[in-house]
Amino acid sequence: MTTTADLGPVLDDLELQAHEIEVADVADHASLTGAALGESRTRLLVLPGEVGDLELAALRDRLWPQAHVTAVYRISEQGAVKRQALAKNLALPGEVSGPARTLLYVRSRADALGRSVTVAKFDANAEGWNGVPGAPTYGHYRWMRRLLAVVAKPTAGLRCLDAGCGAGWVGIEAAKLGAQASAFDPSPEMVRIASDNAASEGVPLDARVGFVEDVPFKDPFDLVLNSGVISFAPDADDYLNSLDALVAPGGTLVIGDLNPLARGFKRRRKRPLLPARELNGIRRDDVEQRLRERGYHCEGRWYYQLSFPIPEMMTVSEQRWNGLGCGLALLANKAATAIDHGVGSSMASQFDSWILKLSKAP
Ligand SMILES: C[S@@+](CC[C@H](N)C(=O)[O-])C[C@H]1O[C@@H](n2cnc3c(N)ncnc32)[C@H](O)[C@@H]1O
Incomplete structure (x- = not known):
């Protein structure tokens, strides 16, 4: 023994x-x-x-x-x-x-998936998640996450919350599109970076420390953006109940995360070790079903690619072509997912991430 x-x-x-x-x-x-x-x-x-x-x-x-x-x-x-x-x-x-x-x-x-693990992990790697200009994953942070805010189409003055904001790029993009943006994240370091990023982009962002399950804001929001966070939640139903409480009646929720159906993730499952978050990923249709049960109506579904080669293409585009290719890549991504939707999700395995846009009953 x-x-x-x-x-x-x-x-x-x-x-x-x-x-x-x-x-x-x-x-x-x-x-x-x-x-x-x-x-x-x-x-x-x-x-x-x-x-x-x-x-x-x-x-x-x-x-x-x-x-x-x-x-x-x-x-x-x-x-x-x-x-x-x-x-x-x-x-x-x-x-x-x-x-x-x-x-x-x-x-x-x-x-x-404990709270202290999440805070320690993101505090320690906060700069990495922000994205360093010139690094291969830079485009990933600066451009693909933009898609979420673009999909949300916030109108001027809309009260918007970036829940689990990380470096804040999704909320910052919403603020640039006219929303009155707030944000929170459990990692104080990420919140500091999000505030700095907003200041350097010249937009106001009320950024605070908190968890979706323990929110640092009292009143619900017209628009809640939630990108890449649900797979960190130890209990998806508790998490969605808390997220739901953040959305005002008649408001909009735009949620996205990694796609466990993606070919890349399936290949990685042959490795003996995987991050808990990757094992904890939820399918888009599963999240949609859980939100329907909470009174939401789905207005749009997308898949998109966060990993190779899209971020790399976007980085080159940003550095050499004045960002021209970024818009094209986003458009191509939107077109591919629209086709996917049209033919019934047969392309789900091609994309590593998904987005849902849902409206809450008034
Ligand atoms: C993959 S990053 C995504 C950051 C940002 N939303 C984006 O799309 O760039 C995940 C973020 O979720 C945060 N997070 C993890 N669990 C959370 C929870 N239960 N509530 C709120 N945020 C959480 C982490 O601290 C981290 O900053």
Whole structure:
């Protein structure tokens, strides 16, 4: 039986004390599921021998949605330990005695998508999410997110909220189109960046710190924009109830997020480790159904491409062609999704993101 005392280098790497983690030997992982594991606490599952990536990917899928595999530790027969993680792979200092084993560091869903995790993650990478001019993903932040505000078509003076604003580009675009824009995000760093971005773009933006489930504004808004956030929510129904409370009767909600049907995401599922957010992605039709049940009427559905090659094309366009290609790419994207809509969503797998525009009953 493996105990925490055997796993010093792994615990050191996780920066955990022995009492903070449970170690469980799993003799037969082929039938292990998240339901069998339960939601309880953080643990290290110890599988005998070396387990291949595809087998680990299948196990990760069976453990979700109750639990998230955050890292893999491979212990060789000689006692060397290699860490596989989303952030960085590493050979650990020190050795672990005993046979070859594969360890999975598993967190409960509530932990993996917890509030403190979200705040820490976005505070730490806030500058990266803002987008650095010249970087390949720059166009992604500056242009594709514009699509959401453009789809919303805010009229002058409309009270508009960018919920989960990140660097604020969606709300800023709405403000440029004439809306009276407010915004919030759980990450104080993102809120600071959003405020700076609004100031440098010359538009007012009332940006505050808060969660959709714990909102820093009292009154509902005529237009709520929500881009790329629902997949971070531990409970989609709680989240949508809170989002709904932010939309005034007769108001509009424009919501978008990653598309779990996309080919790219399906390919990535062969990897043993994926961010919890990617496993937690919801299909467009599922979100639409949940919002219909809350009294919304769908006015428009789109798919769009956030990853290669669109942002790269837009960056080149912005830098070399004075932005001309950006408008064209957005138009092409809109045309492709209109065709998709016309033929019944047969192109869903071609796009990594979706948008819904819905009106709330008066
Ligand atoms: C992928 S970024 C999208 C940012 C921005 N909406 C955009 O489209 O550029 C996700 C953002 O959602 C925020 N977030 C995560 N969970 C949230 C929640 N429950 N309520 C509000 N914002 C949340 C994060 O802090 C992060 O800034």
